[in-house]
Amino acid sequence: MRFRYLLPVIAWTIIIFFIIAIPGSSIPDSSLFQIPHFDKIIHSGIFFVLGLFSVYGFIKQGDTNILKSYAYTSAVIFCVIYGGLTEVIQHFFIAERFGEIADFIANIIGSVAGVAVFYYLAKTHKIRKILSL
Numbered sequence: 001m002r003f004r005y006l007l008p009v010i011a012w013t014i015i016i017f018f019i020i021a022i023p024g025s026s027i028p029d030s031s032l033f034q035i036p037h038f039d040k041i042i043h044s045g046i047f048f049v050l051g052l053f054s055v056y057g058f059i060k061q062g063d064t065n066i067l068k069s070y071a072y073t074s075a076v077i078f079c080v081i082y083g084g085l086t087e088v089i090q091h092f093f094i095a096e097r098f099g100e101i102a103d104f105i106a107n108i109i110g111s112v113a114g115v116a117v118f119y120y121l122a123k124t125h126k127i128r129k130i131l132s133l
Helices: 003-020 038-059 071-093 101-122 125-131
Strands: none
Touching: 003 038, 003 071, 038 071, 038 101, 071 101, 101 125
């Protein structure tokens, strides 16, 4: 396995965990948070990046690795499970934070969008060379 290609995925999942572990009272007040559903945009963006990192890391695994064979599906499944887990953790274990179905849906939308964008970019010749796919 080419573990080094999974390092961005691992690092980003850790970053996401630290972001969701911030207690509600520690989140700074900002006029951005007054925008309706702005938190959903943040959720989608965070999981968009996770989708990109995941599919790239999975594709770069060895030829016989199941993650490579099913990289796009595996990336979506991984992101959806992690997105659900983050909402459960927020709901039950983080002070002044609440897991929401709408946040979970935003996580899924961001994940699928990230994987879909990667798929689209991977089909172009230039990006294939850059990523060594």
